[in-house]
Amino acid sequence: MHVELIDLVRVGLWFIAGLISLYFSLGNARIWASISTGFLLVFVSEGYLVAPWVQNPAVVAMHAVVGTMAALAVTHGFMEYYVFSRTMEASGAKWKVYALTLAVLAGSIVFIVVNPTPTAVVTRHIRLIENACWVFFAIINLDMLRKIHAQVRDTPIGPGFIGFGVVFACIFLWRGAELYLQVYGWDEATTAIGRHLGDLAPADYPFRVALATQVNHWASVASSVALGGTFVFLTRALR
Amino acid sequence: MFTLPKGPPVFTGLPASKDPLPDLLHRLAASGLSGYVRYSFEASAAFLLFESGKLISAMVARGGGRLTGLEALTELSRRCVTEAGTIDAYKLTPDLTMAVHGLLHGESLLRGHELKLIDVKALTTQLKARRLNGCVRVYTASRSALIFYKDGAGFGFFHDGSERIETTATESQKIASLPGAKIDVFSTRPVDQLATHDMLELVNLQKVWDASVRANQARLEQLKTQAADADRLRLEGTLTRLEETLKTVANEHVGSMGKSLVTKELASRGGRACLLEPAEVAALLAGVEKGARLVAGASKVKELVGGLRGEVERHLGPGAAGSP
Numbered sequence: 001m002h003v004e005l006i007d008l009v010r011v012g013l014w015f016i017a018g019l020i021s022l023y024f025s026l027g028n029a030r031i032w033a034s035i036s037t038g039f040l041l042v043f044v045s046e047g048y049l050v051a052p053w054v055q056n057p058a059v060v061a062m063h064a065v066v067g068t069m070a071a072l073a074v075t076h077g078f079m080e081y082y083v084f085s086r087t088m089e090a091s092g093a094k095w096k097v098y099a100l101t102l103a104v105l106a107g108s109i110v111f112i113v114v115n116p117t118p119t120a121v122v123t124r125h126i127r128l129i130e131n132a133c134w135v136f137f138a139i140i141n142l143d144m145l146r147k148i149h150a151q152v153r154d155t156p157i158g159p160g161f162i163g164f165g166v167v168f169a170c171i172f173l174w175r176g177a178e179l180y181l182q183v184y185g186w187d188e189a190t191t192a193i194g195r196h197l198g199d200l201a202p203a204d205y206p207f208r209v210a211l212a213t214q215v216n217h218w219a220s221v222a223s224s225v226a227l228g229g230t231f232v233f234l235t236r237a238l239r
Numbered sequence: 240m241f242t243l244p245k246g247p248p249v250f251t252g253l254p255a256s257k258d259p260l261p262d263l264l265h266r267l268a269a270s271g272l273s274g275y276v277r278y279s280f281e282a283s284a285a286f287l288l289f290e291s292g293k294l295i296s297a298m299v300a301r302g303g304g305r306l307t308g309l310e311a312l313t314e315l316s317r318r319c320v321t322e323a324g325t326i327d328a329y330k331l332t333p334d335l336t337m338a339v340h341g342l343l344h345g346e347s348l349l350r351g352h353e354l355k356l357i358d359v360k361a362l363t364t365q366l367k368a369r370r371l372n373g374c375v376r377v378y379t380a381s382r383s384a385l386i387f388y389k390d391g392a393g394f395g396f397f398h399d400g401s402e403r404i405e406t407t408a409t410e411s412q413k414i415a416s417l418p419g420a421k422i423d424v425f426s427t428r429p430v431d432q433l434a435t436h437d438m439l440e441l442v443n444l445q446k447v448w449d450a451s452v453r454a455n456q457a458r459l460e461q462l463k464t465q466a467a468d469a470d471r472l473r474l475e476g477t478l479t480r481l482e483e484t485l486k487t488v489a490n491e492h493v494g495s496m497g498k499s500l501v502t503k504e505l506a507s508r509g510g511r512a513c514l515l516e517p518a519e520v521a522a523l524l525a526g527v528e529k530g531a532r533l534v535a536g537a538s539k540v541k542e543l544v545g546g547l548r549g550e551v552e553r554h555l556g557p558g559a560a561g562s563p
Contacts, residue, residue, distance in 0.1 A: 029533050081533075085496065088503035088530050154494030155534040238536045 006217045011046050013224035018043030020231040028238055031090055033097040034077030039227055041070035061118040064126040065108045071133045073101065075141055082144050085151035124189040128182045134175035138168045157237045163230030170223030177216035181209065242383050243339055244397040244404055246274055246331040255324035260316050261444040267328065268292045268439055274331040275339060278315060280324040285315045286343055290336050290430060293437035298343050307344065309442055316451035333430045334394060335404065338387035341373030341427035349424040354415055357422060367391035373426040377415045384411035478511040481554040485547055489527065492543035493535040500530040520551055521561030
């Protein structure tokens with residue numbers, strides 16, 4: 001697998017954002033645990049790029065599964081915050097969030113292990129599903145954040161939700177661009193696997209491929225930076 | 240107010256609330272009292288005349304008005320259960336009792352006539368001729384004297400300031416000679432005719448008394464209810480103001496979410512009435528604190544809870560917010 005410098009930068013920034021997110025979740029209420037755990041999982045899902053076993057298809061597939069879980073966890077967290085902002089009801093325990101996350105992770109590992117070792121095609125499919133989830137959840141979360149912000153805009157953490165909005169806008173571009181490349185078979189994996197009947201050659205659409213690739217790279221970096229900044233703001237606002 | 244002659248006292252200054260009216264009157268009747276009982280209240284007085292243990296008349300005087308008979312006993316019962324007062328009882332001879340009856344209930348032969356316009360000698364002759372049984376009252380704005388008559392002849396004198404019945408007219412004549420002195424003449428029946436009935440037998444005084452007690456209890460209950468209603472309204476007003484204040488304080492500290500948190504916590508505890516229970520207030524503050532931590536920092540939340548606690552104690556008193 002070809003790893004570019006920008007990919008390393010992205011992983012490094014998501015590592016920092018993930019740590020800030022984890023630190024934030026430890027000192028705060030249960031509802032924040034889902035959101036911050038989800039963003040920490042984004043780092044985990046990207047971390048395989050720098051892992052020594054990066055060539056192991058099962059590990060690559062697992063990271064993509066973790067990425068999908070991250071999208072679900074974050075969306076679930078914001079949904080709970082939205083419910084809280086409308087009903088003032090907040091329930092549950094933080095340890096349950098962590099335990100459930102670990103359980104789903106374990107289940108995913110079992111799923112990967114009991115099935116045949118994923119081929120490059122299977123891995124690409126899983127990554128495509130992950131991107132599709134992120135794209136659609138990003139749209140849903142943007143709408144939810146708009147509604148949450150309407151409720152909390154005059155509270156000390158009101159601006160934090162604008163920050164999350166920026167994060168999801170960047171994630172939409174990041175994942176959307178990659179999904180676009182995958183859907184049309186212009187992604188690196190398709191090239192590596194070999195072109196199939198009916199695939200459109202990237203060389204025939206150089207501008208679109210280059211634009212989507214650049215958007216994918218820079219939006220991923222921007223989303224990690226925006227997330228780190230948002231959590232830094234929230235940490236200061238809530239302590 | 241009436242000046243009545245004072246014979247030997249049976250008792251004086253007895254609190255009107257000490258004995259129920261029927262008990263006291265029946266006790267005096269059983270003792271064979273001849274004389275009178277006077278109930279003195281702040282703005283009224285009652286006079287009960289006894290002759291040989293028979294209650295021959297009752298009168299309640301208030302301002303310019305007076306009630307007699309059953310109405311007087313009913314009014315006296317009512318006053319005994321509703322007002323503070325004192326009771327005096329004096330023994331009188333049957334003749335004096337008759338004269339006092341004349342003063343209180345007798346027919347008025349002369350009323351408010353100026354003495355200087357009257358031929359006193361002719362009047363005396365006239366009273367003797369009609370064999371007056373009753374009383375003559377001579378008075379000015381500040382003094383008064385009574386002259387008691389039986390069969391047209393004066394047999395005793397009493398004036399304000401004296402402690403006993405006198406046999407000479409000296410003081411009465413002095414008052415009669417004062418400028419502006421006036422005269423009243425009251426006539427009544429002989430004592431043997433007055434004592435033909437006993438009001439204690441004619442009137443079921445116990446029933447009258449019980450009715451007065453019940454009416455008073457009903458009145459007190461009504462007053463209590465009205466007071467409770469007033470307290471409830473006052474409290475409701477205080478709680479309404481406190482609820483609004485709590486929402487305002489929460490809004491000032493953590494925005495509209497703070498106000499919503501207070502609203503939700505109050506609603507989940509059955510409304511603003513829960514603010515009267517310190518334990519409920521403590522739970523409410525804990526709930527607001529928990530929710531506020533999702534939208535504000537620890538110092539802001541601490542300020543918010545402190546502010547809410549202070550408002551509860553300012554409106555409802557120290558300790559009303561429970562233990563911090």
